[in-house]
Amino acid sequence: MTMPVSHLDKLSKLNNKLLRIFQRRDLCTRTEELYKTYNTLPVTKLYVMQILVLVHKFYYHQETLPEIFANYFASNNIIHSYKTRNHFFSVASSYGRRAVQFKGGILWNNLPAALQSPMSLGTFKIKIKQYLLTSLSS
DSSP states (O other), rough: OOOOOOHHHHHHHHHHHHHHTTTTTTSSSOOHHHHHHHTTOHHHHHHHHHHHHHHHHHHHHHHOOGGTTSSSEEGGGGGGGSSSSSSEEEOSSTGGSSHHHHHHHHHHHSOOOOHOOOHHOOOOOOOHHHHHHSSOOO
């Protein structure tokens, strides 16, 4: 899940160019190497991480969010009377698919159960960054 390609693509290209300049690397250097040097995530993964942090806060640390986010995501337990995993659902319209609520639900549902379990926000950020560094393609 990403932002509209034009905005995110331009930002990613600029970020990659800056990393090559800072590290004095040539254009053939793989972007993964550029980010490993600084132990950071590419822009697209940072975007995913921020959405997942929002969902984690919503599910486990609502007190850290402004009140406007109280009903931001809808959990499956609203529509099912039985216990389900920590899955979220969202609208399926083409407009809705661009919404953070939809992307957050999809991203959260695709996480391993261990990352969906309750933990401190700091621990979650560390684990989700490690997961994104090793599990998702750029």
